[in-house]
Amino acid sequence: MIQFELNGRQVSTDDDPATPLLWVVRDTFKLKGSKFGCGAGLCGACTMHLDGQAVRTCITPISAVAGKSVTTIEGLGTPDNLHPLQAAWHDLSVPQCGYCQSGQIMSAAALLAQNPNPDEADVDTAMAGNICRCGCYPRIKKAIIETGARSLAYEAAAPAGLQRAAEEEQV
Numbered sequence: 574m575i576q577f578e579l580n581g582r583q584v585s586t587d588d589d590p591a592t593p594l595l596w597v598v599r600d601t602f603k604l605k606g607s608k609f610g611c612g613a614g615l616c617g618a619c620t621m622h623l624d625g626q627a628v629r630t631c632i633t634p635i636s637a638v639a640g641k642s643v644t645t646i647e648g649l650g651t652p653d654n655l656h657p658l659q660a661a662w663h664d665l666s667v668p669q670c671g672y673c674q675s676g677q678i679m680s681a682a683a684l685l686a687q688n689p690n691p692d693e694a695d696v697d698t699a700m701a702g703n704i705c706r707c708g709c710y711p712r713i714k715k716a717i718i719e720t721g722a723r724s725l726a727y728e729a730a731a732p733a734g735l736q737r738a739a740e741e742e743q744v
């Protein structure tokens with residue numbers, strides 16, 4: 574039995590320890606937002622966060638996840654409370670077919686957690702492993718940079734009390 578945290582909830586599974594995390598999330602826990610692309614760690618479609626780091630879950634055995642925290646696209650935001658990246662994705666109509674997009678957003682979210690205001694070169698480096706067959710790269714990059722800029726604008730404009738309230742809400 575392997576236990577871990579999935580989108581803030583403690584879960585356990587008796588799947589074979591060698592089973593890739595992607596299959597466990599999709600088939601055992603029925604969260605279908607993360608996609609199977611290459612199965613070899615090369616395309617990024619399966620990206621989730623493991624203890625806050627973007628990982629390729631098609632090549633991450635469930636045994637490596639024991640006691641750790643996994644976040645999927647379903648845990649990043651909700652339709653009523655979008656993550657800022659999801660809001661930018663919506664505003665800029667980023668996706669075409671959509672297949673790669675949950676992986677793109679999870680990689681972008683990990684980047685912004687490390688670097689809240691990346692420039693184009695930072696984005697190119699961080700997103701190099703996420704492939705989009707529809708070629709949405711310009712809109713993906715724009716959405717990431719705009720999300721960083723929006724966060725800075727909010728911090729600059731918000732009164733200190735409002736910022737404190739927002740921070741406390743996140744705790």
Ligand code: FES
Pocket residue numbers: 608609610611612613614615616617618619620629630631632
């Ligand atoms: S499906 Fe995991 S990297 Fe392609």
Ligand code: FES
Pocket residue numbers: 668669670671672673674704705706707708709
């Ligand atoms: S939107 Fe179609 S593969 Fe990226």
